[in-house]
Amino acid sequence: MDAAEVVSIVAEVIGWIAFGGSLACLLLAMVIRMGDGRWLPTDAVVVDQEHGSTVRWFAEGEFHQRRLSAEERAHVVDPEEERAFYREREPDRLRLHEPPTGRRVIRIVGLILLAIAGAAGVLSVVLMLVG
Structure with missing residues (x-):
């Protein structure tokens, strides 16, 4: 057995x-996305009222x-223009923080x-062809 065969x-x-690792990572990322959905960015406005604060945003028309x-x-931070994320399938759901980056990291590792x-x-x- 020569060096080319060993390296091959x-x-x-x-x-x-x-x-195998890439398939596992990409499948896990897909399962997480199916469960959590896709979160899209939007601008929200926080309105302070007597009975509490309300957040308002525009999504899906x-x-x-x-x-x-x-x-x-x-x-x-800024009640006039707060960065927020709404769920694509359910625009009534809103997060005031960015969605977790775990899915993105798993997808990048799978692609690498x-x-x-x-x-x-x-x-x-x-x-194999050369040797």
């Missing part, structure tokens, strides 16, 4: 491991509003592993 075998093993808890109101698997597969095929 190692590249193929690394490729299969990376491919309609105006929406909901009450803010005291904890949520404490985190509002897929690229590694592709590069290892190409290297293995080239070394």
